Amino acid sequence: MRYIRLWGLVVFAVAVVVLAGAWFLLVDGAVRCMIERTGTRIVGARVELDGADVRLFPAGLTLTGLKVTNPEEPMRNAFEASRISFAVNGPDLLRRKVIVDELTAEGVMLNTARKSSGAVKRAAGRAAPGKGKKKALELPAFRVPDVQEILRTEKLAVLDHVAGLRNGMERDKAEWDNRLKALPDRAKIDGYKKRLEGLKGAGGGGIGALLGGATELVSLQKDIEKDLKSLKEAGGDLDKVIKSYERSVKDVASMQHKDVERILEKYTTPAGGLSGVSGLFFGPQAARWTEAGLQWYERLAPVVERVRSRKKGAEVVKPVRGKGVYVRYEESPPMPDLLIKKAVVGLKLAAGPVNGQILNITPDQATLARPLSFDFGAKGLKGLESLSLTGSLDHVRPASPVDTGRLKVAGLKLKDFRVDALEGAGFVVDDALLDLSADVTLKGKGLAGVVKAELGSMKVSMAGGGPELGGTGGMLAGALKGAVSGMRELSVKAEITGTLDDYDVKISSDLDRIMDSAVKGVAKEAADKLRGELSAAVSGAVKGPMAGLGGDLEGLGAMREQVEGLVGEFGLMRGDAGKGTNGGGLPGGIKLPF
Amino acid sequence: MLRSIAKLLRVLNSEAEPVQVSLALWLAMVSGLTPILSPHNLLVLLLALVLRVNLSAFILGLMVFSALAYALDPLFHLFGQMVLTADPLNGLFTAMYNTTFFRLLDFNNSILMGSLLLSLLAAVPFIIVVNALIRRYRASVLAWVERTHVMKVFKASKLYRLYRAYGEIGGGP
Numbered sequence: 219m220r221y222i223r224l225w226g227l228v229v230f231a232v233a234v235v236v237l238a239g240a241w242f243l244l245v246d247g248a249v250r251c252m253i254e255r256t257g258t259r260i261v262g263a264r265v266e267l268d269g270a271d272v273r274l275f276p277a278g279l280t281l282t283g284l285k286v287t288n289p290e291e292p293m294r295n296a297f298e299a300s301r302i303s304f305a306v307n308g309p310d311l312l313r314r315k316v317i318v319d320e321l322t323a324e325g326v327m328l329n330t331a332r333k334s335s336g337a338v339k340r341a342a343g344r345a346a347p348g349k350g351k352k353k354a355l356e357l358p359a360f361r362v363p364d365v366q367e368i369l370r371t372e373k374l375a376v377l378d379h380v381a382g383l384r385n386g387m388e389r390d391k392a393e394w395d396n397r398l399k400a401l402p403d404r405a406k407i408d409g410y411k412k413r414l415e416g417l418k419g420a421g422g423g424g425i426g427a428l429l430g431g432a433t434e435l436v437s438l439q440k441d442i443e444k445d446l447k448s449l450k451e452a453g454g455d456l457d458k459v460i461k462s463y464e465r466s467v468k469d470v471a472s473m474q475h476k477d478v479e480r481i482l483e484k485y486t487t488p489a490g491g492l493s494g495v496s497g498l499f500f501g502p503q504a505a506r507w508t509e510a511g512l513q514w515y516e517r518l519a520p521v522v523e524r525v526r527s528r529k530k531g532a533e534v535v536k537p538v539r540g541k542g543v544y545v546r547y548e549e550s551p552p553m554p555d556l557l558i559k560k561a562v563v564g565l566k567l568a569a570g571p572v573n574g575q576i577l578n579i580t581p582d583q584a585t586l587a588r589p590l591s592f593d594f595g596a597k598g599l600k601g602l603e604s605l606s607l608t609g610s611l612d613h614v615r616p617a618s619p620v621d622t623g624r625l626k627v628a629g630l631k632l633k634d635f636r637v638d639a640l641e642g643a644g645f646v647v648d649d650a651l652l653d654l655s656a657d658v659t660l661k662g663k664g665l666a667g668v669v670k671a672e673l674g675s676m677k678v679s680m681a682g683g684g685p686e687l688g689g690t691g692g693m694l695a696g697a698l699k700g701a702v703s704g705m706r707e708l709s710v711k712a713e714i715t716g717t718l719d720d721y722d723v724k725i726s727s728d729l730d731r732i733m734d735s736a737v738k739g740v741a742k743e744a745a746d747k748l749r750g751e752l753s754a755a756v757s758g759a760v761k762g763p764m765a766g767l768g769g770d771l772e773g774l775g776a777m778r779e780q781v782e783g784l785v786g787e788f789g790l791m792r793g794d795a796g797k798g799t800n801g802g803g804l805p806g807g808i809k810l811p812f
Numbered sequence: 813m814l815r816s817i818a819k820l821l822r823v824l825n826s827e828a829e830p831v832q833v834s835l836a837l838w839l840a841m842v843s844g845l846t847p848i849l850s851p852h853n854l855l856v857l858l859l860a861l862v863l864r865v866n867l868s869a870f871i872l873g874l875m876v877f878s879a880l881a882y883a884l885d886p887l888f889h890l891f892g893q894m895v896l897t898a899d900p901l902n903g904l905f906t907a908m909y910n911t912t913f914f915r916l917l918d919f920n921n922s923i924l925m926g927s928l929l930l931s932l933l934a935a936v937p938f939i940i941v942v943n944a945l946i947r948r949y950r951a952s953v954l955a956w957v958e959r960t961h962v963m964k965v966f967k968a969s970k971l972y973r974l975y976r977a978y979g980e981i982g983g984g985p
């Protein structure tokens with residue numbers, strides 16, 4: 219045995235036994251450390267494991283006490299599991315394929331408290347979701363000034379109208395003064411009486427006198443008729459003028475009312491309006507939840523898709539960690555390196571147990587040709603009627619991945635749920651029943667989602683103070699508080715559009731309508747209060763000019779009476795002239811046989 | 813304690829022929845340059861223990877080549893990737909890839925392939941060169957080393973006396 223050391227075989231055997239023994243002793247700890255290290259790197263926060271138990275026959279692994287810290291809240295675990303157990307296919311393991319038929323996760327709980335912080339130095343990546351920049355609700359400017367101040371600054375159309383009427387009346391009065399002077403008057407009636415008396419005394423003058431008297435009588439009658447006609451015309455014209463002014467005076471009341479309403483609308487409508495209330499109340503929370511969801515999606519992305527590239531036809535896959543690259547060749551049959559065919563998960567929520575399963579967990583979906591799908595559900599839980607979460611992460615074609623998720627929650631009892639929006643204020647849903655549905659799709663980088671929430675049997679209270687409003691003593695804020703506290707039902711809808719890196723969350727809800735009604739209510743209340751005062755003030759302002767107007771109208775009325783009086787007298791005169799000198803016969807007492 | 817150490821040193825320093833030393837160094841190169849936990853290193857360890865090669869040279873060489881590997885890894889990666897993605901060898905590697913034995917060996921890792929292949933290709937020239945260097949060292953440098961003060965002090969130590977005693981018993985140098 220010139221070239222062989224037989225004792226070397228013994229040493230080798232001992233070394234192998236020692237190595238195997240060390241492996242048996244240390245493998246559990248090594249696996250535990252590896253899971254903690256890898257998990258911490260992927261999640262960006264501490265991942266802890268109480269214990270790992272590696273089995274050889276059959277090959278498998280049991281993990282106990284897994285805790286994954288929430289990177290955004292280092293004092294809370296995103297989830298923890300009391301026990302995770304799975305068996306691995308031995309022959310496949312020799313080919314470096316980890317194929318798990320069924321993985322069982324028991325006692326999975328979400329958002330549990332930690333005893334110590336699980337924060338680690340954050341790796342570069344998606345920025346942490348902000349705490350929700352609370353934009354203050356900018357209540358519209360709403361200050362109702364003093365009535366006298368309003369009248370000092372506002373121009374009243376009614377006053378202009380009254381002034382115009384007065385000017386017109388004065389002008390017309392002057393005109394009619396002149397016209398009346400030109401009209402026949404009592405002096406003319408006296409003249410006519412004298413003429414008629416003269417005619418009556420001319421009876422014994424013979425035929426010539428008779429004929430001359432008749433002619434004079436006819437002329438007298440014509441003169442009277444002419445004067446009467448001009449008086450009647452003047453009276454008619456004056457009547458028209460007066461009636462026109464009377465109508466205009468009646469318009470003063472309606473103009474006064476219009477002025478009051480115009481001013482009320484101007485001073486009791488909040489400037490700027492109140493819009494986007496839903497976004498201000500629910501936006502920050504919705505943005506936080508969306509951002510947190512996207513962050514977790516990006517953290518878990520390597521689980522569903524491996525980074526790969528191709529060189530000269532062969533696929534080159536960089537391992538998650540380690541040196542060098544692995545070149546993959548065509549497999550027969552093709553199989554992913556890691557595949558968990560079915561993971562059965564038992565979630566423990568405060569409401570009760572929720573069971574579900576996740577199928578086809580592998581970073582090599584293209585090889586497996588089947589997408590990852592998940593399905594969780596529960597019914598009849600404490601404080602929750604039913605819950606359903608389904609979806610799929612389809613990366614079978616890495617160039618065009620499609621991820622979908624659907625969540626349906628029915629009859630969830632909400633208690634003391636706070637909605638913070640206003641600076642230092644918000645509202646608290648003391649009690650409500652929530653029905654929620656969420657549908658989210660991610661196609662490539664394109665994100666689209668709709669979330670609808672219906673709250674019923676609500677009891678709401680305002681939390682904290684509200685913005686003070688100068689001048690109204692918090693009138694608007696008080697109305698808003700009252701409106702919010704009075705809500706019994708509420709529908710909220712959020713629409714998510716955009717891309718993973720640049721998305722927009724548009725929120726609408728009944729809150730917009732409720733707030734708008736509250737604002738309009740406040741405006742109406744202010745308007746009602748102001749209307750009486752303003753009407754009285756405007757009436758007071760118009761009273762003086764109206765009094766002058768009344769006087770002018772009375773003047774015109776007196777003129778009309780004067781003309782009517784003259785018309786009456788001239789009418790009598792005409793009657794007298796029509797009877798002639800002897801009660802209707804010819805002068806001299808001559809009677810005709812016919 | 814000193815006896816045990818002396819005994820161990822004697823064992824390690826047996827098989828001191830130049831070819832035994834150079835073969836041990838080559839085995840150390842294979843093991844040191846390739847990822848240490850690779851399965852093929854079990855075979856290397858077996859060969860180092862079973863074949864009559866110089867164990868102290870193997871241990872020393874393993875340390876030296878493991879340190880060198882950190883610097884040479886980029887070169888191994890480039891060479892290994894080039895070999896693994898060579899079209900003419902695609903068929904061979906595909907067949908190997910679908911064989912459990914070769915999958916266990918992790919042959920499709922670029923650094924392992926590059927370092928192992930280079931170590932194997934360098935086997936013959938390496939052994940020849942190291943062999944020649946050892947002979948030259950023993951002919952010229954060793955005599956000078958033996959005359960140094962450090963060597964004289966060491967040779968006067970009890971450890972060395974025990975080492976020589978075990979060597980005479982074992983029939984070694």
